[in-house]
Amino acid sequence: MFRRRPADNSEDLLVRLGSLTARARELAETQRSRVELAVALQRGMLPSDLPSFPGARLAVRYEPANHGLNVGGDWYDAFSLPGGRIGMSIGDVQGHNIEAAAFMGQVRVALRALASVTGDPGELLGRTNDLLSSLGADLFATCTFLRLDPAAGILECARAGHIPHIWATTDGRSGIDDSEGGPPLGVLRGVDYPTTRHRLTADGVFVLLTDGVVEGPSLHIDEGLDRVTRLAGITAVAGLDVDALASAVMKLAATVGHEDDAAVLVVGHDGGPARSAAEE
Numbered sequence: 001m002f003r004r005r006p007a008d009n010s011e012d013l014l015v016r017l018g019s020l021t022a023r024a025r026e027l028a029e030t031q032r033s034r035v036e037l038a039v040a041l042q043r044g045m046l047p048s049d050l051p052s053f054p055g056a057r058l059a060v061r062y063e064p065a066n067h068g069l070n071v072g073g074d075w076y077d078a079f080s081l082p083g084g085r086i087g088m089s090i091g092d093v094q095g096h097n098i099e100a101a102a103f104m105g106q107v108r109v110a111l112r113a114l115a116s117v118t119g120d121p122g123e124l125l126g127r128t129n130d131l132l133s134s135l136g137a138d139l140f141a142t143c144t145f146l147r148l149d150p151a152a153g154i155l156e157c158a159r160a161g162h163i164p165h166i167w168a169t170t171d172g173r174s175g176i177d178d179s180e181g182g183p184p185l186g187v188l189r190g191v192d193y194p195t196t197r198h199r200l201t202a203d204g205v206f207v208l209l210t211d212g213v214v215e216g217p218s219l220h221i222d223e224g225l226d227r228v229t230r231l232a233g234i235t236a237v238a239g240l241d242v243d244a245l246a247s248a249v250m251k252l253a254a255t256v257g258h259e260d261d262a263a264v265l266v267v268g269h270d271g272g273p274a275r276s277a278a279e280e
Contacts, residue, residue: 055150073104074261091143121158122195168232169204216256
């Protein structure tokens with residue numbers, strides 16, 4: 001006759017359950033610590049305050065994706081350039097982990113450092129791309145860089161695989177930038193990034209954003225960009241504050257249906273008599 005193996009007694013089961021619970025808590029704490037570190041790294045690398053510029057008003061909104069380990073590498077930046085010009089960048093690093101957050105810092109610092117050598121947006125992206133490619137990292141980043149001369153009413157733009165920015169003017173016109181771009185940064189060395197120049201003939205606003213604001217399972221990117229364009233148009237015509245526009249645009253991130261980084265940089269330009277976003 002076969003004997004059945006005695007079942008573990010209740011004390012053994014409690015010991016095993018306690019061990020599994022402790023292990024689960026340890027893993028959860030490790031994950032939480034990594035998320036907190038990544039978020040702190042992100043925020044520490046982003047500018048705490050935007051500088052003030054004559055003839056321009058800036059506003060920013062940023063929300064990190066800090067659910068689970070889904071932490072990305074979106075960034076924004078604005079800084080002074082020679083001749084009273086303003087340099088502005090926004091971008092998104094591939095991936096959602098602490099490595100993406102660290103790579104984001106490298107890209108932002110590289111853009112700032114190389115802007116002191118060349119302010120031309122296309123050349124700047126090209127040099128940054130070559131630098132990042134030489135590091136041998138497995139990550140890449142999309143980016144838009146704008147150089148604005150408020151006094152002369154000249155806007156220069158270059159894109160590296162990033163979604164286009166949006167413009168609107170006080171005379172009731174608005175649109176999505178259709179300038180030619182290049183591939184993401186860090187993918188292929190020796191790439192040329194074209195610079196598009198616009199002469200501004202009316203006051204208005206520009207909206208730079210990352211795809212976490214306008215794209216997801218619940219919102220197609222075309223619809224998201226159209227919504228931002230409408231918001232920008234209302235703001236420009238009504239003369240509303242750029243902070244209000246930044247807040248309104250950021251609310252779209254809650255409708256995209258996924259948890260991703262979201263960044264918005266709004267620029268209001270007061271360029272002088274009768275200007276618009278017409279290309280030179």
